[in-house]
Amino acid sequence: MRPSVLVVGEAVHGQLSGPSREALNVARSLAGSEGRVTGLLIGHGLAAASAEMATLGTDRVRVVEDAALTSATCSTLAAIVRAEVEGAQVSVVLLTGSVRYRELAGRLAARWDASVATGATELSPTEGGGLRVARPVFGGRATEELDLGGPRCVVALRPHAFPPASTTAPAAPVERRASPPFPTGNAPAPKVSALESTEVTGGPSLGDATIVVSGGRGLRAPENFRLVEELAASLGAAVGASRAVTDAGWRPGSYQVGQTGRSVAPQLYVAVGISGAIQHVVGMVSSRVIVAINSDAQAPIFRVADYGIVGDLFAIVPALTKEIRKVRGLS
Amino acid sequence: MEIVVLVKPVPDAESRLRPNAGGTELDGEGIKWVLSGYDESAVEQALLLKAAVPGSSVRCISFGPAPRTEEVLRASVALGCDRATWVERPVGMPADPLLCARVLREALRKYPHDLILAGKQAGDDEEGIVPSALAELLGVESFGSVVDLRWHAEEKRFRFQCVLDSGSEKVEAAGPLLIGLQQAWNDPRTATLPNILRSRKATIDRLPWSDVAPLLGAFSAGRTTSQRFRLPPPRTGARLIDYQSPEEAAEKLVKILREEAKVFP
Ligand SMILES: Cc1cc2nc3c(=O)[nH]c(=O)nc-3n(C[C@H](O)[C@H](O)[C@H](O)COP(=O)(O)OP(=O)(O)OC[C@H]3O[C@@H](n4cnc5c(N)ncnc54)[C@H](O)[C@@H]3O)c2cc1C
Ligand SMILES: Nc1ncnc2c1ncn2[C@@H]1O[C@H](COP(=O)(O)O)[C@@H](O)[C@H]1O
Numbered sequence: 001m002r003p004s005v006l007v008v009g010e011a012v013h014g015q016l017s018g019p020s021r022e023a024l025n026v027a028r029s030l031a032g033s034e035g036r037v038t039g040l041l042i043g044h045g046l047a048a049a050s051a052e053m054a055t056l057g058t059d060r061v062r063v064v065e066d067a068a069l070t071s072a073t074c075s076t077l078a079a080i081v082r083a084e085v086e087g088a089q090v091s092v093v094l095l096t097g098s099v100r101y102r103e104l105a106g107r108l109a110a111r112w113d114a115s116v117a118t119g120a121t122e123l124s125p126t127e128g129g130g131l132r133v134a135r136p137v138f139g140g141r142a143t144e145e146l147d148l149g150g151p152r153c154v155v156a157l158r159p160h161a162f163p164p165a166s167t168t169a170p171a172a173p174v175e176r177r178a179s180p181p182f183p184t185g186n187a188p189a190p191k192v193s194a195l196e197s198t199e200v201t202g203g204p205s206l207g208d209a210t211i212v213v214s215g216g217r218g219l220r221a222p223e224n225f226r227l228v229e230e231l232a233a234s235l236g237a238a239v240g241a242s243r244a245v246t247d248a249g250w251r252p253g254s255y256q257v258g259q260t261g262r263s264v265a266p267q268l269y270v271a272v273g274i275s276g277a278i279q280h281v282v283g284m285v286s287s288r289v290i291v292a293i294n295s296d297a298q299a300p301i302f303r304v305a306d307y308g309i310v311g312d313l314f315a316i317v318p319a320l321t322k323e324i325r326k327v328r329g330l331s
Numbered sequence: 332m333e334i335v336v337l338v339k340p341v342p343d344a345e346s347r348l349r350p351n352a353g354g355t356e357l358d359g360e361g362i363k364w365v366l367s368g369y370d371e372s373a374v375e376q377a378l379l380l381k382a383a384v385p386g387s388s389v390r391c392i393s394f395g396p397a398p399r400t401e402e403v404l405r406a407s408v409a410l411g412c413d414r415a416t417w418v419e420r421p422v423g424m425p426a427d428p429l430l431c432a433r434v435l436r437e438a439l440r441k442y443p444h445d446l447i448l449a450g451k452q453a454g455d456d457e458e459g460i461v462p463s464a465l466a467e468l469l470g471v472e473s474f475g476s477v478v479d480l481r482w483h484a485e486e487k488r489f490r491f492q493c494v495l496d497s498g499s500e501k502v503e504a505a506g507p508l509l510i511g512l513q514q515a516w517n518d519p520r521t522a523t524l525p526n527i528l529r530s531r532k533a534t535i536d537r538l539p540w541s542d543v544a545p546l547l548g549a550f551s552a553g554r555t556t557s558q559r560f561r562l563p564p565p566r567t568g569a570r571l572i573d574y575q576s577p578e579e580a581a582e583k584l585v586k587i588l589r590e591e592a593k594v595f596p
Contacts (some may be wrong), residue, residue, distance in 0.1 A: 012496075012497060071500060073472055073473075073474070074463060074466075074472075074473055074474070074475075075466070075467070075472055075473070078467065098495070098496045099475060099476045099493075099494070099495045099496055100475075100493075100495055102459055102475075103459065103462075103463040103473065103475045103511075104463070105460060105463070106428070106432070106458075106459070106460040106461065106462065106463030106464035106465075106466075106467065107463045107464065107466065107467040107473075109428075109429055109460065109464060110429060110432060110463075110464035110465075110467040110468050111467055113429070113550070116428065116429065116460055116464075117458070118457075118458050118459055118460060119457060119458070135457075136457075137455060137456050137457055137560075138342065138348060138454070138455055138457075139344070139454070139457075140563070141348055141562070141563075142348050142350070142357065142560050142561065142562050142563070143560065143561050143562070143563060144456070144558065144559070144560055145558070145559045145560075145561070146558055190472055190474075190502055190503065190504030190505075191502065191503040191504070192493075192500050192501075192502050193500055193501040193502070194500070205496050205497040205498075206496075207496035207497075208496050208497065211594070211595070235595065253478075253514060254494060254499070256514075259344055259368050259454070260368050260369075260372075260514055261514065263457070267594050268588070268592070268594040268595070278344050278345055279344055282344055285566075288594070289588070289592045289594050290569075291584065291588070292569060297571075302568060302569040302571070303566065303568050303569075304566050305566075305568075305569035306566075306569060306570065306592070307569055307570050307571075307572065307584060307587060307588075307592075308569030308570070308571045308572065309571070309572050309574070309580050309584060310571055311574075311577065311580060315577040316577050316580055316581065318577075319576075319577035319578050319580065319581040320577075320580075320581040320584065320585070322578075322581065323578070323581035323582055323584075323585045324581075324585060327585055327589070328595075
């Protein structure tokens, strides 16, 4: 029996997020042609995202829309997902690995006593109706394989570990659902402000980017960080930094990649003027391809990188930005 | 204010990890166990709040095997936590996040708490499941990935920021709350020698497994059916690009990235 899968997707600035497309792809391959794939979107202003979801291999799409849901707490999101799943025959709930939706995994699993995993990079059905999941642990220094037993599994995927779903026709029906009454555990309810974007450059965010360009102390001064930002812009990449940079206040703490910052696993990670201290490396070593630019051939970053340029970043980076703009047809 | 901090021992970032013969566990030999990075932020945040709110106390709680769990609790006391509770996990029992959440809920019944602080995710399994699972079991609101937590006494509200993927939200909420810390804005403190010495003699409240297991009923075995570890193939070191000019280096790298690594068209 193929499982029936619920994908809880997300809209970012009104568009279906990249990791949601990836989750829909995984859902379809798990469900095969017998199992059913339901897409669920929760929030506000979901017209474009739900229409897209309907064309990405779903059998039906459910939308719970309410202006109050733009800044819903995790317990509210969990109550909405539960209302969709309980009573329906859903055996697998797939979540995108965004910060907020990953938290949902713990709540749903605790409520259902379901088996659960987050940060999955591989996922396949087992004979017994469960799932086999692989996930990087210890900052990518090892991989853990888990067998999740039925009757219900909750899995949050690691962003960009799977290819996105491709378009299918005809579009699945989209059904609007009333929002269930919000849980009133805490009185008064928490007040959550609207999301304040930290995307200074307007490019993708660290967690959501397929390419990340990070800069380190090798840039010498905060004004030189623009070299990294220009390279990132040419690649449509997010910008990260080493702790030397965030500690010095050149860039805010939200840029920091590493043990005490963000973990990222993009398709391409470019480290500019970063030595490759282990605390930095654990936050980026699961990237698919790593490129290092450093003037010191002995820098430890070259031991984890796939490709390296030993040289002065002040000469190499502008040339690289220019070359990328050229091949991508940007003037 | 009664603050509880959940802390977990994890292998130090520089420890060498080796799966055992069956791959079911990572070898304990040569591993240096330390307080998980984000838990360090949680302890720091608890101590900052304690300093700001007169009459507060901080209790750290950990569920894990001897001897590492007792060690990280003593390390937390050395940093300034007032009390510590060690829920003993039998050596060799697999770690299961839901079981862990249930155990911590039982331990929390014993202590009043206005605020529970945890790490956003642990430095070993990186699941980030325990805090939100525990919040669900306790029926309290939870926020992960939090920085800059403050207490506003007049309004009896906490105020903090949640760092999400594409930005951050400002939140105001009343306790009880469960909060996962992302990172302390200020560098966490380090323990002074006199405090380290004092912590060696501190009383650690112990909850033996034989007391906890009956409270969990069917869950005392956890749900993880099988767990194996593998190491990624060793990175062989970078292929260095030879070049005469920066332009040549750029051209060669871009060609490789497009044609060989296929990371952009
Ligand atoms: C508990 C703990 C947690 C930590 N967490 C983190 C974390 O999360 N993230 C993190 O990044 N760090 C973290 N660190 C800090 C980490 O140990 C390093 O200190 C830090 O990563 C160094 O940053 P860097 O590589 O930018 O600087 P440096 O180590 O100073 O390296 C600068 C590099 O730039 C190169 N360079 C200089 N000039 C040029 C040039 N003209 N062209 C090309 N290259 C040049 C140099 O050869 C050198 O390799 C942590 C440390 C501790 C103790
Ligand atoms: N065994 C444990 N004992 C105490 N706290 C824990 C334990 N496991 C996890 N936690 C807390 O939950 C956070 C997230 O852990 P995890 O869900 O394992 O990623 C940790 O940073 C701790 O604060």
